[in-house]
Amino acid sequence: MVAISSWGRLGSFEHEVAVLYDRHQVVPQLKSSRAGIAHGMGRSYGDVCLNPDGVLWQTTGLDRFISFDQNSGRLVCEAGVLLRDIQRLVIPHGWILPVTPGTQLVTVGGAIANDVHGKNHHVLGSFGDHVKWIKLIRTDGVIIECGPDFLSDWFAATVGGLGLTGVITEVAIQLRHVASPWLDTETVAYANLDEFFHLADDSEADWEHTVSWIDCVSKGGRGLFMRGNPTDVGQRPEPKSRKLTMPFVPPISLVNRLSLRPFNMTYFNLKKWQAGRSITHYESFFYPLDNLMEWNRMYGPKGFFQYQSVVPRAVGHDAVQEMLKEIARSGDGSFLAVLKTFGNRQSVGMMSFPQPGVTLALDFPNKGNRTLKLFERLDAIVHEAGGRLYPAKDARMPRNLFEAGYPRLSEFLQYRDPGMSSALSRRLMGN
Numbered sequence: 001m002v003a004i005s006s007w008g009r010l011g012s013f014e015h016e017v018a019v020l021y022d023r024h025q026v027v028p029q030l031k032s033s034r035a036g037i038a039h040g041m042g043r044s045y046g047d048v049c050l051n052p053d054g055v056l057w058q059t060t061g062l063d064r065f066i067s068f069d070q071n072s073g074r075l076v077c078e079a080g081v082l083l084r085d086i087q088r089l090v091i092p093h094g095w096i097l098p099v100t101p102g103t104q105l106v107t108v109g110g111a112i113a114n115d116v117h118g119k120n121h122h123v124l125g126s127f128g129d130h131v132k133w134i135k136l137i138r139t140d141g142v143i144i145e146c147g148p149d150f151l152s153d154w155f156a157a158t159v160g161g162l163g164l165t166g167v168i169t170e171v172a173i174q175l176r177h178v179a180s181p182w183l184d185t186e187t188v189a190y191a192n193l194d195e196f197f198h199l200a201d202d203s204e205a206d207w208e209h210t211v212s213w214i215d216c217v218s219k220g221g222r223g224l225f226m227r228g229n230p231t232d233v234g235q236r237p238e239p240k241s242r243k244l245t246m247p248f249v250p251p252i253s254l255v256n257r258l259s260l261r262p263f264n265m266t267y268f269n270l271k272k273w274q275a276g277r278s279i280t281h282y283e284s285f286f287y288p289l290d291n292l293m294e295w296n297r298m299y300g301p302k303g304f305f306q307y308q309s310v311v312p313r314a315v316g317h318d319a320v321q322e323m324l325k326e327i328a329r330s331g332d333g334s335f336l337a338v339l340k341t342f343g344n345r346q347s348v349g350m351m352s353f354p355q356p357g358v359t360l361a362l363d364f365p366n367k368g369n370r371t372l373k374l375f376e377r378l379d380a381i382v383h384e385a386g387g388r389l390y391p392a393k394d395a396r397m398p399r400n401l402f403e404a405g406y407p408r409l410s411e412f413l414q415y416r417d418p419g420m421s422s423a424l425s426r427r428l429m430g431n
């Protein structure tokens, strides 16, 4: 048994870890096992990738590239390959992953199971929109190959399927063409939510990537809006990668009431002063947090939660304002707070998180009951607004909010593999 935690470090749980390293041996491995769940890089914040006292199928051993067609941009790889390794392989050949989350240290299987989104949802949707086929292995040994055009119901259940339809071993992804690893970017400060929504609307047509940092302790909801477009700037030296590591777990969270307000004020004013246009390398623009390895330790031994919601656009302004008020009143929160809009498009997956609207994501140091009480107040706002929470970030949402937010749940359950079970599935689906 091995003690494993997820990114939020809310607890460390004993697991029987079975490493998958040969895709041709996955059938016998699954057939001879008790119930389990696939585990990629464990970059999910809560319990979607955990199965305390049960089996974890560790997929990072399935890390082989199978084929890459440089003319069409079609990549076939095993599901444990990291997005970082794909980017490094394909960008020099003029291709890039169309959609990536805020860290590239995740596996392809994890990106599909949570149907992750990036900063360009309004243009290119989510990760699953670019997957051409999946090879899925069920715990009874049945192999299912599915894609958007064949066995599309299995595909829609598996994209965003929280790892519960089987273990994905192989995947084909359609990359998109890119002229260079650089982006033309701009940072614009905004004073309140009205300005945020104006900027988001104005940017949708001309900017592929949009995201904003929001100061969760400010009264009006000020922040910094970042937008970017791929650009061709010819040859430039790659920036030197300077990776630091959070060296230890501090005895208390470094993010607290004393540090948050001054940090946010300094950060906002500094960035406002530096705002404007620049040419930015894709790694700094897409994955700024990857430069500080193990930054999740800064929240101390009790770990942290992330609360990520999406609410429909029509009620988005009011719902976000109410949530920010509750958070400001609580004095909690973190400088890691993101506000962005999703485009007006439906997701491929039955259980995919993205829906048209506005999404707010904030980290909170774990202060026990006090934090959970705050979440209950935020849940009520999300529920009332007709929104949903993101299971990839969740460790505590109540079942009624999950069921209300995911109306295709009962359809999805028909595709579940009875041999797959996670802490999240037991919490929210009963088994």
Ligand SMILES: Cc1cc2nc3c(=O)[nH]c(=O)nc-3n(C[C@H](O)[C@H](O)[C@H](O)COP(=O)(O)OP(=O)(O)OC[C@H]3O[C@@H](n4cnc5c(N)ncnc54)[C@H](O)[C@@H]3O)c2cc1C
Pocket (backbone or CB within 6 Å): 007, 037, 038, 039, 040, 041, 042, 043, 044, 045, 048, 049, 059, 079, 080, 100, 101, 102, 103, 105, 106, 107, 108, 109, 110, 111, 113, 114, 115, 116, 117, 118, 162, 163, 164, 166, 167, 168, 169, 289, 392, 393
């Ligand atoms: C700093 C940071 C920034 C992030 N930014 C974003 C963001 O911008 N957008 C976003 O959408 N997410 C974001 N995330 C969340 C992250 O992208 C997802 O949680 C992702 O799914 C993690 O992938 P993983 O390989 O670590 O998978 P894990 O966390 O280990 O597992 C996630 C899920 O995938 C399943 N799974 C993994 N491999 C397989 C497989 N081979 N077959 C079947 N199921 C499998 C697991 O069972 C589990 O249900 C961020 C996370 C961090 C830490």
